[in-house]
Amino acid sequence: MKQRIITAIMMAAIFIPIVIFGDRFFIFFTAGLLLCVAAAYEFRNMLANTAPVPKIIDIATILFTALFYVIGYFALTGNLPLLTMLLYLGLLIVCYLMLFVLIPEMDAKVLGEIFLTILYVGSGFLSLAYIRFLGLNLLIYVLLIAILTDTFAYFIGMKFGKHRLAEKISPKKSVEGAIAGLVIGGSLAALFAILTDIFSFGIVFVFILSFYLSAIGQVGDLVASKFKRNHGIKDFSQLFPGHGGVLDRFDSWIFVALNQVLITLIIAFASQVVLVV
Secondary structure (H helix, E strand, O other): OHHHHHHHHHHHHHHHHHHHOOOOOOHHHHHHHHHHHHHHHHHHHHHOOOOOOOHHHHHHHHHHHHHHHHHHHHHHOOOOOHHHHHHHHHHHHHHHHHHHHHOOOOOHHHHHHHHHHHHHHHHHHHHHHHHHHHOHHHHHHHHHHHHHHHHHHHHHHHHHOOOEEEOOOEEEEEHHHHHHHHHHHHHHHHHHHHHOOOOOOOHHHHHHHHHHHHHHHHHHHHHHHHHHHHOOOOOOOOOEOOOEOHHHHHHHHHHHHHHHHHHHHHHHHHHHHHHHO
């Protein structure tokens, strides 16, 4: 427990300034890129437990994941045409399908896991970086949802949890904890959004959005847990002593961030359609 607390303090001392001053000199973008590379390495290392492939494939997948993050960021922020991102994904598909034919060790399962790595890891950290580009308060809102949901789900679940939520995936999680995390975490994050005037829509929609993202954060946590259980590992790595690896800490964050970005883009697109009509 002492090691866990010390690591948490050190992580806060590093990441809080990155969050606050992240819009300067590409600080948050660079930190996100490093985390993306580390997470891709962890994910590929996990997959190697059940389906080892030539190291060159793992290295290439990590690099392509990082490149997806970079191209996606500059495309979303208007520094590159959005078409660039689509072309990159198209070239990736063609490239890996050629490798699928040429490399005997590559089967359909390996091919699917390669694309899963790029999309799961790359889009998650890309979403966090893009949200920081959109604004500090929006990023804080997203992080609050993930952190508060996880915190209240843990403590309420430990004290009052009697019904297991997904016993075969994560035995310690309870239905009572999940509900508490959703209601309390979602409500507090919604209040922050309202007080800081992040969104232009009504209070009811802000609460609905916050509850939805809170539920999504818990889904992200369970998805990561099932990945680990299916591949026989406890943590993705030991990068953060007492806390596991990058994906152990960011599993719910990247799910919440990705959904927030999708909702933001859908609303922006819908607004443009309405203006045109």
